[in-house]
Amino acid sequence: YFRTMEKVLSGIRPTGYLHLGNYFGAVKNFLALQDNHECFFFVANLHALTTHPDPLSLSSSVKSVLAEYLACGLDPEKSTIYIQSDVPEISELYTLLNSLAYKGELEKCTSFKEKIRKHEENINAGLLTYPVLMAADILIHRAHKVPVGKDQEQHLEMTRNFAVRFNHRYGVDFFPEPQAFNFSQQLVKVPGLDGSGKMGKSEAEGNALFLRESNESIINKIKKAKTAPSPTEPNSVKPIEIENLFMLMGLVSSKETIQYFEDKYNDCSIQYGPLKMQLAEDIVKFALPIKEKIVDLEKNTDLLGKIAKLGAEKARESANETIKGVKNLMGLKSIWL
Numbered sequence: 442y443f444r445t446m447e448k449v450l451s452g453i454r455p456t457g458y459l460h461l462g463n464y465f466g467a468v469k470n471f472l473a474l475q476d477n478h479e480c481f482f483f484v485a486n487l488h489a490l491t492t493h494p495d496p497l498s499l500s501s502s503v504k505s506v507l508a509e510y511l512a513c514g515l516d517p518e519k520s521t522i523y524i525q526s527d528v529p530e531i532s533e534l535y536t537l538l539n540s541l542a543y544k545g546e547l548e549k550c551t552s553f554k555e556k557i558r559k560h561e562e563n564i565n566a567g568l569l570t571y572p573v574l575m576a577a578d579i580l581i582h583r584a585h586k587v588p589v590g591k592d593q594e595q596h597l598e599m600t601r602n603f604a605v606r607f608n609h610r611y612g613v614d615f616f617p618e619p620q621a622f623n624f625s626q627q628l629v630k631v632p633g634l635d636g637s638g639k640m641g642k643s644e645a646e647g648n649a650l651f652l653r654e655s656n657e658s659i660i661n662k663i664k665k666a667k668t669a670p671s672p673t674e675p676n677s678v679k680p681i682e683i684e685n686l687f688m689l690m691g692l693v694s695s696k697e698t699i700q701y702f703e704d705k706y707n708d709c710s711i712q713y714g715p716l717k718m719q720l721a722e723d724i725v726k727f728a729l730p731i732k733e734k735i736v737d738l739e740k741n742t743d744l745l746g747k748i749a750k751l752g753a754e755k756a757r758e759s760a761n762e763t764i765k766g767v768k769n770l771m772g773l774k775s776i777w778l
């Protein structure tokens with residue numbers, strides 16, 4: 442039975458603290474999947490190298506993402522939880538897949554184009570082949586479902602291309618075609634507080650709300666969030682800034698609360714001050730229990746170490762099976778050993 446269960450895999454880069462975008466775009470789905478799927482969740486520290494992080498802050502970020510995973514409710518008894526660099530088979534598969542990925546398709550990748558636009562001074566090979574490493578992450582366990590936010594959709598499409606290409610070249614259905622997954626059927630993009638785009642770790646100060654953020658800071662950031670003029674016509678279309686605030690409410694507030702403010706918007710009696718106060722209160726309420734657990738877990742280095750070790754062992758077992766199969770198919774089975 443276990444063997445036929447669909448496999449789930451996802452990861453988060455340790456480039457800072459987890460924010461509401463990471464939670465509602467990804468982690469919330471991890472939690473719902475771990476009860477009835479074979480799940481692999483990891484901290485993507487190799488992926489973080491493309492932006493040249495300071496080594497000390499990278500290793501402390503790995504610890505904090507691990508603690509945040511657990512605080513959100515990832516359960517090492519149900520899921521395999523590991524650090525990417527503890528599973529060298531991933532890097533091996535990355536090498537093996539590299540020759541199946543073409544320069545043209547890698548250069549066309551939106552995340553690559555965005556990175557070179559933002560960081561002209563650091564266009565390294567790791568950035569270009571980022572989608573190959575991500576495909577290796579997913580294919581190493583032959584995963585079926587990949588819970589991610591909307592921004593990862595194209596990476597999943599590339600992973601499917603590499604999987605199909607491999608299967609075709611070696612004449613077997615070795616890799617399944619993994620699908621981006623969200624329980625609500627649609628992939629999510631959580632907006633930031635600056636009125637445009639998405640919530641992100643590296644966006645402008647004040648754009649993201651972190652799970653471990655203090656209550657005062659949550660309230661302050663929401664107070665400062667961009668708004669727009671109040672509506673003057675009943676039932677008018679919401680400007681993007683206001684739509685964003687309602688989207689955030691949709692994640693943390695009750696149906697009645699949302700309806701109350703929708704009605705006020707539609708009859709033009711809305712005031713954004715009270716709406717923001719309510720939103721801030723609901724976010725504080727949502728984040729508080731998670732925040733408390735993060736603080737406790739981070740102190741417990743022994744426990745984090747045990748969980749990472751167990752996770753790496755389980756992940757390597759699964760990864761080894763795939764690597765063996767891939768090497769056999771590619772003609773790399775050792776004749777001498």
Ligand code: TYM
Pocket residue numbers: 450451452453454455462463464465466467485488574575578579587588589590591592593629630631632639640641
């Ligand atoms: P990363 O670390 O940027 O983000 C982690 C997860 O959070 C989601 N996310 C969002 N979802 C909705 N709204 C937002 N504003 C928002 N911001 C972030 C991301 O979609 C992602 O699911 N390349 C990946 C990490 C990765 C990975 C993998 C994921 C490496 N290998 C294999 C899945 C499978 C990344 O940079 O995500």
